[in-house]
Amino acid sequence: MGSAPSDWQLGCMEMKQRGAHLLQSGQWSDCTFLVGTEPHQVVVSGHKLILAMASPVFEAMFYGGMAERNDPIPILDVQPEAFKALLEYIYTDNINICSFDKACELCYGAKKYMLPHLVKECTRYLWSDLYPRNACRAYEFARLFEENVLMEKCLQIISTNTKEVLNDSSFLEVELNTVITVFSLDHLNVDSELDLFEAAVRYAKGHDKRNLERSVSPVVDQRPSPGPSTSKDKVVNIESSAENSPVGAEGCASAADVGPAGDAPVTTAENQQTPDKGDVKEKSKIRSIIENIRFLTLTAQQFAEGPARSSLLSETEAFAVLMNILSSNSAVPMPNGFSTNRVPRKQLIGGGAQGSSNMPTFTVDTPSPVGGETACPMERMDRLERLERPANPHNPALALPAISHPHHACPLSYPRPSRFDGMRLHSAVHVPVSGMNVSAPLTGLGLAAIEPMERLGGIMGEFNKIYCQRAILQQTDCLNTSVLDCSVTFMVDKNICLLGVQVPTQAPSEESAVQGLNSAVLGGPTGYSELLYAHLLDADGARLTYTHYTSRVPYRHLLDIMFNRPVYIQRNKVYKVGIVFNKMGWYPLGTCAQQVAAESVFFNFGIGQSSDSVRDGLIRSIIFSY
Incomplete structure (x- = not known):
C-alpha cells in the first residue's frame, strides 16, 4: 500500500x-x-503534459492523431546523461x-526535440570552451548544425x-x-608547409590504423530493409529507422594498401584486382589533403629530404614537384590537382583560444566534400556570410562593403563564378543578412558586377x-507509428538551384474523418498539425x-516544403533529399517514376x-529553378 x-x-x-x-x-x-544503447541503456520516467508543454515533438508524440503507445519509448540516439540534462531543463529551466x-550531446537532443533556447545555451558553452585540442571537433559540430558564428571562431583558433x-x-x-578545410586555409601559423605534410603523414597512418581495427572487429548483423510493396491494398506498418541519424560512419583505407613504412595508402596488385568503391573514395579524399599542400613554397633541399622520400608521392610526382621548385618555367607540369601556389601561408600573430576578440580577419575558402570542389555556392555564401572578409586585391568583385550587424561587421561574399558557367536564373539570388534580403543577379558567365549596397534593394525578386x-x-498507405523516414537520391543533367520538395499530407483515419466532419459542421478548423524535418x-x-x-x-494535400535557403547543385553529381x-x-x-523531365x-x-x-x-x- 502507498504511504x-x-x-x-x-x-x-x-x-x-x-x-x-x-x-x-x-x-x-x-x-x-528507454534511453541509450546496450549495455548502457537506462529507463527514465516522465510526464506527458510537462514534456508536451516544452516541445512540439513531444506534443506530437503524446497527443497527436496516433499517439505513441510503446512503453517504454526507445530513445536510442541520445546519450542517457544528455537526455537527463534535457529533462532537467524542461522541468526546472536549469541547464547543466x-x-x-x-x-555537443545535449545540443543534439535539443535540436531533435526543438528546444531553441537550450540549443543557444549549448552553443554559447561551446564558444566559451574552445581550445586548440577541440577546435576541429567543434568546427565539425558547428558545420553539421550550421552554427556559423561558432564555425568562424573555430577556424580562427585553428589559424x-x-x-x-x-x-x-x-x-x-x-x-x-575537416582536414581538407584546414589545409585549404590561407592563414595558418606554421613554420613551413613541412608542418602540414608531417601532419598529413600522421593522419594517413592513423586513418589506416582505424581501418585495421574495424577490419578485425566483429561483424554486426544487418537485416536488409523490406522491398517496396507490390500490392495496391497492402498496409505497411512503419517503425522508426536510423535514416535521420545526424552523423554517418566514415570509412577508412584498407590496411593492405599501406606502404612498407606505413606512410600512406598505396595500390597493390592484390587489391587492384578487386577494388572496394568506398576504399577508393577514401584514398581519393586523403589524396586531396596532399593536393592542398603548397610544395612550391619549400626549398629544393626541404622537399628532397622530406616529402620526396614519402610514399605519399610517387617518384614521378616527386620529380615533377622538384622540377617546378627549381624553376617556375619548368617544362614538366605539376601533378594533376597539386597546388601551384608559391605564396607562403599568412600568419596571424596572437589571438589563441583565450586571446583578444579583436582577432585579425581572414579569408576562408571551405571546400565541398565532393571532390574538393565547391558543389554548392549558396552553401559557401551562407557559411561565409558572417565572416569579416577584406577586399580581395586580385578580384575586387568578390567583396562588398561591410553591413551593420548587431555582433560584428559582415560583408557579403560570393563564390567563384567560373565553376558554374552556363547556369542562369530567372531572377536574383537572395542572401539573408541581418534580417534583410539582399540579392545579386547571376549571368551565364557567373556573377554580374556587384552593385553598391544602396542599390541592391532594386534588384530583389522571387525565384x-x-x-x-x-x-x-502505384500507391499504398503506410502507418507511421513513431518516426517516418523517407529519402531519395537523384542526379540532374544541368546545374540548377534547388528550392524545396513537395510531399503528401496524411490520409484521414476513420476517427479523424469524424472529427473533421464535426469541425466542418461547427465551423471549426479541419485537417491536422503536420510536423516534419x-x-x-x-x-x-x-x-x-x-x-x-x-x-x-488539410488531409490528402500536396505540401510545398521550402528549404531555409536555396542551394545550387551541379549536374551529374549525386544528391539526397530526406524527410x-x-x-x-x-x-x-x-511507387514513383525514376526518370522525369521537367522543362x-x-x-x-x-x-x-x-x-x-x-x-x-x-x-x-x-522544386527548383535554373
Missing part, C-alpha cells in the same frame, strides 16, 4: 522546485523512456553542462594555433573533410519555381540545407544502392 502524502508541495515556493520533485521522484509519471562532449592543433592527438580523429513532378505508378545532403552525406516545418494542413515525419498517422506511400532538365532518381533511397514515394516533387 500517506507528505505534503511536499508546501516546501516548494517556485514552479521549478515542484518540477524538480516530480522529475526526481517520478511521482505521477505516465510515460517511460559540465563538459564539451556533454554540450592562430595551427601547430598545436596539428600536433594534438585529437587531430588524428577528425573527419577527412521562378519549377516542379519536377514524379508520376505515381527536411534536408538536402551531398554524395558524402554532408548537409547542404534543411528546414523544420510545423503547420496545420522525417514526426506526426503519427496514415501517409499515401507511392529542359532531366532528373534521374534512385541513384546508387537500393538502401540509399528509402520510401522515396513520399517525395512527390523537387
Whole structure:
C-alpha cells in the first residue's frame, strides 16, 4: 500500500522546485523512456503534459492523431546523461553542462526535440570552451548544425594555433573533410608547409590504423530493409529507422594498401584486382589533403629530404614537384590537382583560444566534400556570410562593403563564378543578412558586377519555381507509428538551384474523418498539425540545407516544403533529399517514376544502392529553378 502524502508541495515556493520533485521522484509519471544503447541503456520516467508543454515533438508524440503507445519509448540516439540534462531543463529551466562532449550531446537532443533556447545555451558553452585540442571537433559540430558564428571562431583558433592543433592527438580523429578545410586555409601559423605534410603523414597512418581495427572487429548483423510493396491494398506498418541519424560512419583505407613504412595508402596488385568503391573514395579524399599542400613554397633541399622520400608521392610526382621548385618555367607540369601556389601561408600573430576578440580577419575558402570542389555556392555564401572578409586585391568583385550587424561587421561574399558557367536564373539570388534580403543577379558567365549596397534593394525578386513532378505508378498507405523516414537520391543533367520538395499530407483515419466532419459542421478548423524535418545532403552525406516545418494542413494535400535557403547543385553529381515525419498517422506511400523531365532538365532518381533511397514515394516533387 502507498504511504500517506507528505505534503511536499508546501516546501516548494517556485514552479521549478515542484518540477524538480516530480522529475526526481517520478511521482505521477505516465510515460517511460528507454534511453541509450546496450549495455548502457537506462529507463527514465516522465510526464506527458510537462514534456508536451516544452516541445512540439513531444506534443506530437503524446497527443497527436496516433499517439505513441510503446512503453517504454526507445530513445536510442541520445546519450542517457544528455537526455537527463534535457529533462532537467524542461522541468526546472536549469541547464547543466559540465563538459564539451556533454554540450555537443545535449545540443543534439535539443535540436531533435526543438528546444531553441537550450540549443543557444549549448552553443554559447561551446564558444566559451574552445581550445586548440577541440577546435576541429567543434568546427565539425558547428558545420553539421550550421552554427556559423561558432564555425568562424573555430577556424580562427585553428589559424592562430595551427601547430598545436596539428600536433594534438585529437587531430588524428577528425573527419577527412575537416582536414581538407584546414589545409585549404590561407592563414595558418606554421613554420613551413613541412608542418602540414608531417601532419598529413600522421593522419594517413592513423586513418589506416582505424581501418585495421574495424577490419578485425566483429561483424554486426544487418537485416536488409523490406522491398517496396507490390500490392495496391497492402498496409505497411512503419517503425522508426536510423535514416535521420545526424552523423554517418566514415570509412577508412584498407590496411593492405599501406606502404612498407606505413606512410600512406598505396595500390597493390592484390587489391587492384578487386577494388572496394568506398576504399577508393577514401584514398581519393586523403589524396586531396596532399593536393592542398603548397610544395612550391619549400626549398629544393626541404622537399628532397622530406616529402620526396614519402610514399605519399610517387617518384614521378616527386620529380615533377622538384622540377617546378627549381624553376617556375619548368617544362614538366605539376601533378594533376597539386597546388601551384608559391605564396607562403599568412600568419596571424596572437589571438589563441583565450586571446583578444579583436582577432585579425581572414579569408576562408571551405571546400565541398565532393571532390574538393565547391558543389554548392549558396552553401559557401551562407557559411561565409558572417565572416569579416577584406577586399580581395586580385578580384575586387568578390567583396562588398561591410553591413551593420548587431555582433560584428559582415560583408557579403560570393563564390567563384567560373565553376558554374552556363547556369542562369530567372531572377536574383537572395542572401539573408541581418534580417534583410539582399540579392545579386547571376549571368551565364557567373556573377554580374556587384552593385553598391544602396542599390541592391532594386534588384530583389522571387525565384521562378519549377516542379519536377514524379508520376505515381502505384500507391499504398503506410502507418507511421513513431518516426517516418523517407529519402531519395537523384542526379540532374544541368546545374540548377534547388528550392524545396513537395510531399503528401496524411490520409484521414476513420476517427479523424469524424472529427473533421464535426469541425466542418461547427465551423471549426479541419485537417491536422503536420510536423516534419527536411534536408538536402551531398554524395558524402554532408548537409547542404534543411528546414523544420510545423503547420496545420488539410488531409490528402500536396505540401510545398521550402528549404531555409536555396542551394545550387551541379549536374551529374549525386544528391539526397530526406524527410522525417514526426506526426503519427496514415501517409499515401507511392511507387514513383525514376526518370522525369521537367522543362529542359532531366532528373534521374534512385541513384546508387537500393538502401540509399528509402520510401522515396513520399517525395512527390523537387522544386527548383535554373
